[in-house]
Amino acid sequence: MSFAANNPDQPRPLRVALAGIGVVGGGVIRLLEANRDLITRRAGRPVEIVALNARDRNKDRGIDLSAYNWVDDMGALAQSDDVDVIVEMIGGADGPALTLARQALGAGKALVTANKAMIAHHGLDLARIAEEKDTPLKYEAAVAGGIPVIKAIREGASANEIARVYGILNGTCNYILTLMEREGAGYDEALAAAQAEGYAEADPTFDVEGIDAAHKLSILASLCFGTKLDINAVSTSGIRNLIADDIREAEALGHRVRLIGMAERDAERGLYQRVQPCLVPADHPLAYVPGALNAVVAEGNFVGRLFFEGAGAGAGPTASAIVADIIDIARDEYGPAFAMPVEALDQAPIADAGARIGKHYVRLVVEDRIGVLAEIATTMRDAGVSIESFIQRGNGSNNGVVIVLVTHEGPADAIQNAAASLGSSDFSVAPPMVMPILAL
Ligand SMILES: NC(=O)c1ccc[n+]([C@@H]2O[C@H](COP(=O)([O-])OP(=O)(O)OC[C@H]3O[C@@H](n4cnc5c(N)ncnc54)[C@H](OP(=O)(O)O)[C@@H]3O)[C@@H](O)[C@H]2O)c1
Numbered sequence: 001m002s003f004a005a006n007n008p009d010q011p012r013p014l015r016v017a018l019a020g021i022g023v024v025g026g027g028v029i030r031l032l033e034a035n036r037d038l039i040t041r042r043a044g045r046p047v048e049i050v051a052l053n054a055r056d057r058n059k060d061r062g063i064d065l066s067a068y069n070w071v072d073d074m075g076a077l078a079q080s081d082d083v084d085v086i087v088e089m090i091g092g093a094d095g096p097a098l099t100l101a102r103q104a105l106g107a108g109k110a111l112v113t114a115n116k117a118m119i120a121h122h123g124l125d126l127a128r129i130a131e132e133k134d135t136p137l138k139y140e141a142a143v144a145g146g147i148p149v150i151k152a153i154r155e156g157a158s159a160n161e162i163a164r165v166y167g168i169l170n171g172t173c174n175y176i177l178t179l180m181e182r183e184g185a186g187y188d189e190a191l192a193a194a195q196a197e198g199y200a201e202a203d204p205t206f207d208v209e210g211i212d213a214a215h216k217l218s219i220l221a222s223l224c225f226g227t228k229l230d231i232n233a234v235s236t237s238g239i240r241n242l243i244a245d246d247i248r249e250a251e252a253l254g255h256r257v258r259l260i261g262m263a264e265r266d267a268e269r270g271l272y273q274r275v276q277p278c279l280v281p282a283d284h285p286l287a288y289v290p291g292a293l294n295a296v297v298a299e300g301n302f303v304g305r306l307f308f309e310g311a312g313a314g315a316g317p318t319a320s321a322i323v324a325d326i327i328d329i330a331r332d333e334y335g336p337a338f339a340m341p342v343e344a345l346d347q348a349p350i351a352d353a354g355a356r357i358g359k360h361y362v363r364l365v366v367e368d369r370i371g372v373l374a375e376i377a378t379t380m381r382d383a384g385v386s387i388e389s390f391i392q393r394g395n396g397s398n399n400g401v402v403i404v405l406v407t408h409e410g411p412a413d414a415i416q417n418a419a420a421s422l423g424s425s426d427f428s429v430a431p432p433m434v435m436p437i438l439a440l
Contacts, residue, residue, distance in 0.1 A: 014048065017049075018049060022091075053074045085326060144216065168259065176194050181251075214273075242257065243430065258278060261273075270349035355411050364422055365429050376405075386410065
């Protein structure tokens with residue numbers, strides 16, 4: 001099958017096939033069309049779309065695709081001698097995206113993908129195939145959308161030992177949290193607004209439960225620490241149980257609530273990877289990241305603290321990351337997918353996230369009756385949790401009294417278990433919320 005014509009007067013074009021023409025795929029076509037000349041100069045040769053594939057050929061995508069060659073059989077893209085790069089923009093950890101990725105790399109094609117779920121679950125296997133075939137596997141768009149953080153860590157900071165990487169890795173959650181902050185909205189109201197604005201899916205589970213952020217964190221951890229990517233080692237909790245009082249109380253304590261993905265490598269404790277809502281000091285740059293933006297902080301032993309901020313999603317920013325990968329391939333600039341060969345990545349022991357010591361914010365909503373405060377104090381004492389401050393706010397939300405405790409430093413599990421036990425008592429009227437108070 002031949003998709004492209006040869007022109008002997010031009011440097012050989014890089015021939016690109018696009019699989020998945022949704023939000024991201026449409027953005028890539030628009031970007032390659034709009035910046036064609038500049039991209040040719042930067043890439044050193046033209047980047048040519050030689051084939052398109054998606055599910056429904058007849059769908060109106062709001063772009064004129066008549067100039068492009070539509071291929072119904074995705075597998076044909078991987079087999080064609082006229083395709084150099086396959087750009088996977090279908091989505092899903094497994095299924096057609098993974099089949100295509102394996103076929104493409106197996107056939108020696110370069111693969112560019114925006115698919116964090118697939119990289120988080122199968123990145124190592126795909127990287128092995130890419131190495132065997134000496135072909136590029138690039139995934140800049142899979143982490144923090146338009147922010148060039150993969151390139152920055154993989155290349156710009158590659159001389160550093162990185163002990164910690166953390167950040168706001170999910171724009172939907174950050175949009176919801178900043179709406180709660182600004183409007184005093186409850187979680188359900190803020191989620192509905194995010195859905196109406198197109199920032200949250202009809203089924204927001206992947207975002208609000210922290211799963212999407214976990215995918216991205218596991219990829220960053222592997223890159224930063226030189227460890228084998230392990231999505232199953234990320235402990236995750238989401239933002240569903242937050243109430244408007246949590247945002248207000250955090251503010252009163254000089255903090256803001258953010259869903260933070262954090263990974264640390266420690267010689268003694270091993271590899272810690274956790275996504276959870278946290279109290280971030282109001283003067284930390286992460287506290288100022290508004291709306292659907294993402295931000296990543298990486299701490300290198302020579303460079304110090306690096307901070308990256310930008311759009312974590314959307315057609316334009318995601319296309320920007322994908323086309324940057326394509327330009328690298330056109331220049332023949334690529335290396336191992338995780339900054340070192342798969343065999344050089346090591347297997348760090350998994351740190352017990354529950355043993356992590358820190359101060360915590362604990363919020364309960366309880367019935368306003370005699371004996372409740374004594375019971376809270378007893379449960380905390382029995383769990384070995386020492387309380388630094390205690391706030392009770394009259395009639396709070398959910399028809400109960402809002403109680404906020406700030407603990408002294410203690411192991412996360414003990415504090416979580418004590419809160420869970422209080423949450424299951426007959427005086428509790430809403431699920432408790434426990435958040436670490438970050439000292440960054
Ligand atoms: N959206 C963002 O802002 C963003 C940001 C960063 C990364 N990503 C990642 O980018 C990828 C694509 O996201 P998206 O938002 O562009 O998704 P999307 O709008 O739902 O588009 C998915 C595309 O894949 C096609 N597709 C789905 N199943 C297929 C199948 N079985 N065979 C062939 N084509 C199939 C669809 O075809 P039809 O159009 O014909 O139905 C559609 O064109 C995902 O991995 C996502 O995580 C997205």
